[in-house]
Amino acid sequence: MSKEKTKLQIESEKVEVLVNQTNTKIIELGGHSQHLYGALDLIQSLFDKIRNVPSDRQKEYEEIKQIRLTWKQQVDKIENDYETATKVHTGGGIAGAGLGVGVAMLGPTAAMGVATTFGVASTGTAISTLSGAAATNAALAWLGGGTLAAGGGGMAGGSALLALAGPIGWTLAGIAIIGSGLLMWKAKSDKERLENVFLLISKRDQTSYKEAIVELNERISRIINETQMLNAAMINIVTFGTDYNKMTEEQQYTLGSYVNLMNSSTQLLVNPIMGLQPKFSEEDFNRFKSRFYPCTDIRLYCEKNKDLIIYIANLLYKITTDETDRKLLAKSFKKNKEFIEKMKIDKNNIDLELFNVVDRILKFTYTYHKKS
Known part of the structure; x- marks a missing residue:
């Protein structure tokens, strides 16, 4: 069955x-x-x-x-x-x-x-x-x-x-x-939280x-x-x-x-x-980054993780997450060997800070586009 x-x-x-x-x-x-x-x-x-x-x-x-x-x-x-x-x-x-x-x-x-x-x-x-x-x-x-x-x-x-x-x-x-990485979660509440995030992403993309x-x-x-x-x-x-x-x-x-x-x-x-263009572009990324002086920690962090930030920003565009969601997402990405291998990225660059920075960038981007 x-x-x-x-x-x-x-x-x-x-x-x-x-x-x-x-x-x-x-x-x-x-x-x-x-x-x-x-x-x-x-x-x-x-x-x-x-x-x-x-x-x-x-x-x-x-x-x-x-x-x-x-x-x-x-x-x-x-x-x-x-x-x-x-x-x-x-x-x-x-x-x-x-x-x-x-x-x-x-x-x-x-x-x-x-x-x-x-x-x-x-x-x-x-x-x-x-x-x-x-x-x-x-x-x-x-x-x-x-x-x-x-x-x-x-x-x-x-x-x-x-x-x-x-x-x-x-x-x-x-x-x-x-x-597919949801299968590794033992705690039902954590699994349901992550599944809800990806459900929102799926429904957004269907639209x-x-x-x-x-x-x-x-x-x-x-x-x-x-x-x-x-x-x-x-x-x-x-x-x-x-x-x-x-x-x-x-x-x-x-x-x-x-x-x-x-x-x-x-x-x-x-x-x-236009409907098939990325939701979050490199122009959006550069606009946020330009707000900071060349040697500030946030600017240097963004430059180091540019590709990953743009990817996650597109994935989570218009998806509301809280601190708990972001912790689980970071853990899910980091533990998913298939994702790490296929994307050829360093798993050490995936942590809560990354997802918090993305959340900050997205909020700035929403505000900018609302005003413009």
């Missing part, structure tokens, strides 16, 4: 279902982004043939083109780095087991989905500017919950990923790994993913619509001729409106899905 599932197991499974649905939507978004990019590429070729375009319009058009080309370079980098990483970790084979939807075969469509969904890493650094391994790890963390290829890859990139992984990484690494799926659907709808508008624009442009000075005033005005359309369409490619 199978053992009845706990409330936490039930809620965690709901989160996992939503994560998979989110990943499916990211892949779907990638397919539509691919069509949009193709339409932008074609209309660009038509604009390139037009002579005597006013310098201000030409400059605007060139800037739009550069943004799009940079985005495509980012897509190519994610795809190529992933292919390299999987070969390294699997001895030439393509990893599949344990990865999120679409990760086993991270082709152009999936890579476009990642690039459009996340845009930049949580640090504010464009994925394309990260080193090969970091770029790949960021993409894998987002799509695969932080799990890299079979063959002992574990949590891709270890502690470096703590500050890079998006909320999918936070959820699976937090709930699945740390939540986040549901909202993200709505946002992804809205983005897909807009991309489909603007792709159709670009296709209609191309049919029109070919009737204008290739000399701007010989176009009618109405044609020139229409051409200008198409530049605006290209701009808005490009933004649909490069602007991230």
